[in-house]
Amino acid sequence: MKLVSSATLLLLTGLALAYPPVVLAPDSASSAEAGAVCCSPSSDVRRNVYVTPTPSEEGKGKAHGRVVFDGEIPKRKELSITEAQSKGCVQADEAINKQDLTLLVGEDKGIANAVVTIAVPDQELNVPEENIVLDQVQCRFDQHIVLAPLGATVEYRNSDDVPHNVHTYSLRNKAFNRTLSAQTSYEQALQHAEVIQIRCDIHPWMSAYVFVADSNFATITDEHGGFEISGLAPGEYTAKIWHEKLGKTEVKVVVSEEGESEAVSVPMKLKVKRSRRRR
Amino acid sequence: MADRGDTHYKVSTLNMWFLLSSGFLLVATAWMVIDDWNAPWKKYQAEFRKIDEVRTRDRIESAEMQAQAESAAGIGVLLAEATSRLDARQDEVSGVEQELHEAKGKLFEVSENTKKAKQNLAWERYLIEEHRNHENEPTYGEERLREFTRVFVELQAEEEQRAATVDEITERLADLNEEVTSLAGKKKAAQGGLTTLQKKLNRLAPEAPTEKLANVLRDFPGLDFVDPRNKVKKQVLSDLSFELNFTKGARIDMCQTCHEAADMPGYTSDIIVDGEPIANPYLTHPNLDLYLSAKSPHPVTEMGCTICHRGSGQALDFIRADHRPVGGEQMEEWRKKYHWHKQHHWDYPMLDSDFIEASCVQCHKGSMELIAEAAPTVSEGYRLFEERGCYSCHKVEWFPTTRKPGPTLKNLQAKLDRTWVDSWVANPTNFRPSTKMPRIFHLSNYEPEAVITTSEWGEGREMLGQEWTENMIASITAYLFNAAPKRAADPMPIPGDADRGRESYRLAGCLACHNMAGYPGQTLPTIDLAFQPNNENEHGPNLRGVATKLNRDWLYQWLMDPKAYWPETRMPDLGLSQQEAADITAYIMDDPDGIFRDVTDVWELEESTYDAEVLREMAREFFSRLGRTELARRFAGENPEFRWDREEDLLLAVGERQIGHNGCFSCHLIGGFEETSPIGVELTNWGSKTVDKLAWEFRAKIMAHENGWDLGTREEFKHYRENWIEEKLKNPRIFDEQKVKSPLELTRMPQFGLSDSEILAISNFVVGLVDDEVALAEMDESPADAAMDYGMRVVRQQNCMACHVVEPGRVQFHDEEGVLHDIAAEPVIFDGLDMPPKMEDIDQFRQYIADYEAEFEELEDIGFRLLEVAPDFGLTGESIYITKDQLVGLKSPQGGDFVRVVADYYLNGIEMFDPEATGDQKYYSWTYGPDGAVADVDGELRSYHDQGYDKVRWTFAPPVLLDEGSKVQRSWFYSFLMDPFPIRQQLRVHMPAFNITESESAAVANYFAHKAEQESPASYARAMRASAGITPKRSLAGKRPWPELTNQIQDKEVVTAAELAPMAGLAAKTILGIEDGSKPDTEASFDKLEVFGDSIGFSKSGAVNPSIEAILQQSASYHSLEGLGREVAFKGVNCFTCHWLNGTGPTQLDSPIAWAPDLGLTRDRLRPDWTRDWLWNPNLIYPGTSMAANFASSEPQYQAQYPDSTNAQQIEAVLDWLFNFDRTESADNN
Structure with missing residues (x-):
């Protein structure tokens, strides 16, 4: 089932204003220092958050909650990658990572790798000065979801000894398909907010997403489906949740004067096939 | 003078006569003058002058003209200033003028001297030569000759110098005057339109009294022959x-x-x-x-x-x-x-506006396909004339198609059973409402209860329409089955699997030409594309219900080799394996999905019956020449050769005559009728037939009566050729109304069940079939047009568009300033869906948007991906977004519906409907393999549900043929059509072997080549303007080839046509005209645009010239770079990770989705220019393709394989290798 194909675009109409300091990305210690971070390739989640709210006085509130799977926990299956297909990807004594990251539902039904964004009017996006690196290592992307602010630059890199190509499936940002021979890279400036799927045509299992957010208030859920977005001023917000396989949903979040909010639980489920329109 | 008395007249009487006749002549002359002066057309001209006057005044007052006047006035001020400035420098100007005068004088003097010196030199040379010759002094006069030469050369040099001085001074003078001259020119140009209009107004409505008077005199009766304002224009x-x-x-x-x-x-x-x-x-x-x-x-x-x-x-x-x-x-x-x-004596009355296109036929016989857009109705008529098989009964001398449109009946025993044929013949639409087979029986001149004849030649019982018809049918099918050998189809060699067949049926290509749409009134619980009819999948018959008709073994053999059964069939050989054919046969015949055994409510199998008495009467009609005695002998069985006492024999004898009489053989090949001429009236000159020669019979009067018309008024209006043929097509038997005819005299044309618009279209075509002089002076199509027309016809007949997009769709929209744009583009997928919307027409598209918004979310804007360079918006492959309000219209792409069927299956499987289930469970997705897996060509099951539309489209569906003529070599294309083979190994659908002649296959190849040639100036112009906006800007763009340029940029600006116009020295309108492919603009100004393109360093591979097959095998770099190219291909780019090579699979042999075409074909198949562009930037040719840009990085890669090389050098090396390498090379040699 394919709810979000190459073509997903997310219209976040948030604009720019500044808010107080926060500790971001609750699960990953590394992402507290926003910017150049990367998780170990073995991690289940492999996500990276490159957005940070600007510190400000009123913004001491936070939104938090969980994205949970509605339905039976789907069985995890390995990607089918034959030896011939992965020739040259790994050393002779190593095995290629066959983990399928498209839908990760924990025992507690938490959905990892969902992107949560909150549109806040008049915010100035914090664009990291350094390039955000999306590397190809052992014929896998080193990150599965990259959450980057609009205006950032992504550097696609190939650290392997085999050639890859970077084929982006985007609609508003210029789509391209370039070969990256061993140890080379290519930069792309993100000019429109949307979700870009990145694939390699040579290794059909390779897939990653660059979520271009038009907001500083965004994060990716951890392996329990949990998320926390800090730095919000008191008020009522709509949190939008996107998942590569489950599609989109949204939830209301109210941050009180004291900066408190109730934890929200967001259910997502596999859509029935019928939702497609073909005509 | 004295009266001589010998005259026989009286002068006074004579005077009287003279007076009378003068009076008569005077009156007659006056009458003539007045009548001429009063001619009705003059009133129209006077009225038109009035209209013209109003219009001219309006235009003078229009904003445009006022703006022109203002701008001219503005320029006038500048001009005055400039003139005064120039006047202030009058001394300087005069100085320069004086200088010029003197310099010219000196130049003249020197040129004269030079001429003289030249003459002197020639004369002297002659004298010296003579002397040397006569006196035998070979060295005589050398000194003198040298002296004369020196004088001449020196003078010549001085002349050149003086001429340069004159040029220089002239230029200086022009520079001084430049401002004034150019402003004066601009002022004149700005005023131009206005001045013309004012002159015109003055002519139409002069102010001056003298001119007014002159006009009165010019139009005055009797004077108006001198210089009238009213003139006959002819x-x-x-x-x-x-x-x-x-x-x-x-x-x-x-x-x-x-x-x-x-x-x-x-x-x-x-x-x-x-x-x-x-x-x-x-x-x-x-x-x-x-x-x-x-x-x-x-x-x-x-x-x-x-x-x-x-x-x-x-x-x-x-x-x-x-x-x-x-x-x-x-x-x-x-x-x-x-x-x-009506003008009863005029053979060609003016045509009704609905029929004006009929006239196109007289000259465009050889270009009916080309005029399809300009003359849609008559072109549709021409297509229908072929599609409905009109030509097979009615000869039209020049009509290009000759094959029999209906299937052969020579072997029908193997395919059908007799009861089915009985029932089918009685009324084909009962079985298949969409059939093209017309209805022959039970029509209005055979009313069931009406008396057709009386038996025994008018002496016995009355025979009614019903029994007459039944006996006709019985005798015809009896003959057909008797003429076809009793041979069953060879049995299926292996059993098939219906489940696997369901997948093969979908992927092997059946659905490209056939659909399974429901019967009229039947609502199918599915949105599956295969159930929706479109232009392409109605090419072959709708397959609903076929399992009830066909023989299983026959179907298998038919799928394996259609030509074996029907040599002229349009059904191509799909190249199926035995297993695939057996599986598809099982799927259709076992019908697990309730499609192929689903028949209409009115369909009933009914065996025909006959009655010997009726048959005998028919024999009497058909064999009347034999006479009563002989007939009686035969009926009594006394003639051993014709034992018509045996009913079977009688049935066959009558059947043969009925087939001949009803013309079944015109459309179908029937044993015994191979050489018989068709039965219809020849239509080659039908449009010239005068109305009185058409057998209206009582129809006109009946119509008048039915409609309550006054005969002679409305009836007259109806009484034209066009109306006759329309009536005929509506009800072919209509003119038998109220006529008394014997059975053989009754009209035979069958009922085609045409819609009103189809009738109009066919009537247009037939009315256009005239034989007057004009029609005979056939238009001389250019060879390119003739080739295009032929190719388009074959493409249409073979339904190439079912699988291949041959023309892109277009979108029309207003930009923010309200300017209308029309660009080749396709809609992008809406968020949350996995297939882009189909682009049919604007209403369908708006409905699609509304449905989407009802189910998902409001759309702020709609994206379209450009399919060609649109210089005002972007490059091929880029997307533009417009609001719903901006969208004005859509034009559907030509072809490619099957691509959607294939992509849909890979992404979603087949949507199945379970009639037992409820709610969402009603629909489920089905693929042959579990979890949405598809059986790949290697037999493995793989799931592609997580892939994108673009990926599966480019990988698993038939390729698009946009600009195919630029891509492939014509000769290769021709051979490929004659003998196709798989190019893309991963495709389940194969390019079928079409049942076409060598000349038809050449026509298709020619068509694409000429199309590419014709489109190339437009694509050059679009790319050139787009390139002008690419940074580094135009002037700096250098000589880099166009596709490379597109790789190097992330940002670009739009250079509008208006901005480019002054630089190129062309009008903006002309530039846009060339970009849109306007013929006059291209012919007039493309050369100039190309010169400008050269001047800014723009370079794009040139036009395809169909008359020259440019093959790069012998390229400039022939073999010199081949080795380096091989290194780059094998070790740098690693082409054979994905590409096949001479039949060897790629490294990614386990991933059919990564496979790419066999590079061993390149040298024979592709055009080098195209291949070079493709290597630079594949996305610019096929947006979204899996082929990556391998030579796009700003720091050239593959230095290890080709040291110190640029991207361009690497590409040339790879091209050298691709077009020259040894054909035995394989990917394994790596």
């Missing part, structure tokens, strides 16, 4: 003769005497005169780009009016021109107003 068409009462002369059309504005732009009903919008005869002819204007293909000066409109061109009178009312009401009105009546 086109004398000496090339087009015209026959009137057996004499031939030049065709003369005087229509423009009244229709003065016909070829002048701008006279539309927007012009209001005396509170009324202007109407004919004062309007401009529609579409002047195509008709009347000098640059159009139909200039009025060469074609006149009546060639197309018919009517009498030499008549200057409304009625005698044979004007034709549109509709009965107008006719009544004309009768009252003009005493209108």
Whole structure:
């Protein structure tokens, strides 16, 4: 089932204003220092958050909650990658990572790798000065979801000894398909907010997403489906949740004067096939 | 003088006679003068002058003209300033002028001297030569010769120098005057339009009293022969003769005497005169780009009016021109107003506006396909004439198709059983409502209860329509089955699997030409594309219900080799494996999905019956020449050769005659009728038949009666050729109404069940089949046009568009300033869906948006991906977003519906409907393998549900054929069509082997080559303008090839046509015209645009020239770079990770989704220029393709394989290798 194909675009109409300091990305210690971070390739989640709210006085509130799977926990299956297909990807004594990251539902039904964004009017996006690196290592992307602010630059890199190509499936940002021979890279400036799927045509299992957010208030859920977005001023917000396989949903979040909010639980489920329109 | 008395007249009487006759002559002359002065057409011209005056005043006051006036005034001020500035420098100017004068004088002097010196030198040389020769002194006079030469050379040098000085001074002078000269020029240009208009107004409505008086005098009766304002305007068409009462002369059309504005732009009903919008005869002819204007293909000066409109061109009178009312009401009105009546002695009355396209046929016989867009109705008629098989009964001499349209019946025993045929013949639409087979029986002249004849030649019992018809059917099927050998199809060698067959049926290509749409009134619970009819999948019959008709073994053999059964079939050989054919057979015959055994409610199998008495009567009719005695002998069984006492024999004898009589053999191949000529009336010249030769019988009167018309009024209106044929097509037996005829005299044309628009289309075509002089003077198509037309016909006949997109869809929208754009593009997928919307027409698309918004979310804007460079918006492959309000129209792409079927299956599987289930469970997705897996060509099951539309489309569906002529070599294309083989190994659908001749296959290859040639100036122009906006800007772009340029940029600006125009020295309109492919603009100005392109360093691979097969095998770099290219290909780019090579699979042999075409084919298949562009930037050719840009990085890669090389050098090396390498090379050699 394919709810979000190459073509997903997310219209976040948030604009720019500044808010107080926060500790971001609750699960990953590394992402507290926003910017150049990367998780170990073995991690289940492999996500990276490159957005940070600007510190400000009123913004001491936070939104938090969980994205949970509605339905039976789907069985995890390995990607089918034959030896011939992965020739040259790994050393002779190593095995290629066959983990399928498209839908990760924990025992507690938490959905990892969902992107949560909150549109806040008049915010100035914090664009990291350094390039955000999306590397190809052992014929896998080193990150599965990259959450980057609009205006950032992504550097696609190939650290392997085999050639890859970077084929982006985007609609508003210029789509391209370039070969990256061993140890080379290519930069792309993100000019429109949307979700870009990145694939390699040579290794059909390779897939990653660059979520271009038009907001500083965004994060990716951890392996329990949990998320926390800090730095919000008191008020009522709509949190939008996107998942590569489950599609989109949204939830209301109210941050009180004291900066408190109730934890929200967001259910997502596999859509029935019928939702497609073909005509 | 004395009266001599010998005269026989009286002077006084004579005077009286003289007076009378003078009086009579005077009156007659006056009458003549008055009558001429009063001619009705003059009133039209006077009225037109009035209209023209109003329009001219409006235009002078229009904002545009006012702006022109203002701008001219503005320039005038500048000009005055500049002039005064120049005056201030008068001394300087005079100085320079003086200098120039002197320099010219000196130049003259020196040139004269030079000439003289040259003559002297020649003379001296002659003298010396003579002397040397006579005196035998070979060295005589050398010194002198040298001296003379020196003088001449020195003078020559001085002359050059002086000339340069003159040029320099002239330039200085021009520089001084430049400002004034250019401003004066601009002022004149700015005023131009206005000045012309003012002159015109002055002519139309002069202010000066003398001129007014002059006008009165010019129009005065009796004086108006000198220089009248009212003049007959005629086109004398000496090339087009015209026959009137057996004499031939030049065709003369005087229509423009009244229709003065016909070829002048701008006279539309927007012009209001005396509170009324202007109407004919004062309007401009529609579409002047195509008709009347000098640059159009139909200039009025060469074609006149009546060639197309018919009517009498030499008549200057409304009625005698044979004007034709549109509709009965107008006719009544004309009768009252003009005493209108038909011109009974004019063979070609003016054509009804619905039939005007009929005239196209007379010249465009050889280009009916090419005019499809300009003349949609008559082209549709031409297509239907073929599609419905009209040509097979009615000969049209030049008609290009000759094959029998219906399937062969020579072997029908293997395919069908007799009861089915009985029931089918009785009424084919009962079984298949969409069938093209017409209905032959049970029509209006065989009313079931009506008496057809009485037996025994009018002596016995009455025979009714019902039994007569039943016996006709019985005898025909009896003959058909008897003529076909009793041979069953060879049995299926292996059993099939219906489940696997379901997948093969979908992927092997069946659904490209066949659909399974429900019967009229039947609602299918599915949105599966395979159940939705479209232009392409109605090419073959709708397959609903076929399992009830076909023989299983026959179906298998048919799928394996259609030609074996029906040599002329359009069904191609799909190249199926035995297993695939067996599986598909099982799927269709076992019908697990309830499709192929689903028949209409009215369908019933009914065996035909016969009655010997009726058969005998039929035999009497058919064999009347034998006479009563012989017939009686035969019936009694006394003639051993014709034992008609045996009913079977009688049945067959009658059946043979019935087939001959009803013309079954015209459409079907039937044993015994191989050489028989078709039964219909020849239509080659039908349009020239005069109305009185058409057998209206009682029809006109019956119509008048039915409609309550007054005979002689409305009936007359209906009484034209066009109406006759329309009546005939509506009900082919209509003219038998109220007639008394014997059975063999009854009309035989069958009922085709055509819609009104189809009837109009076919009637247009038939009315256009005329034989007058014009039609005989056939148009001389250019070889390119002729080739295009032939190719388009084959492409249509073979339904290439089912699988391949041959023309992109287009989107029309307003930009923010309200300017209308029309660009080739396809819609992008809406968020949350996995297939882009289908682009049919704007209403369907709006409905799609509404449905989406109801189910998902409001759309702010809609994306379209550009399919060609649109210089105002972006490059091929880029997306533009427009709001719903901006969207104005859509044009559906030509072809490719099957691509969606394939992509849908890979992404979603088949949507199945479970009638037992409820709710969402009603629909489930089905693929052959579990979890949405598809069986790949290697037999493995793989799931592609997580892939994108683009990926599966480019990988698993048939390729698009946009610009195919630039891509492949023509000779290769030709051979490939004759003997196709898989190029893309991963495709489940194979390019089938079409049942076409060598000439047809060449036509297709030629068509694409000529198309590419024709489109190439437009694509050059678009790319050139787009390149001008790419940073580094135009002037710095250098000589880099176009596709490389597109790789190097992330940002670009839009250079509008208006901005480019002054630089290129062309009008913005002309540039846009070339970009849109306008023929006149391209012919007039493309060279100039190309020169400009060169000057800014733009380079794009040139036009395909179909007359030259440019093959790069012998490229400039032939073999010199091959080794380096091989290194780059094998070790740098690693082409064989994905590409096949000479039949060896790629490294990614386990991933069919990564496979790419065999590179071993390149040297024979592709064009080098295209391949180079492709290597630079594949996305610019096929947006979204899996082929990556391998030579796009700003730091060239692959230095290890080709040291110190640029991207361009690497590409040339790879090309050298690709086009020159050893054919035995394989990917394994790596």
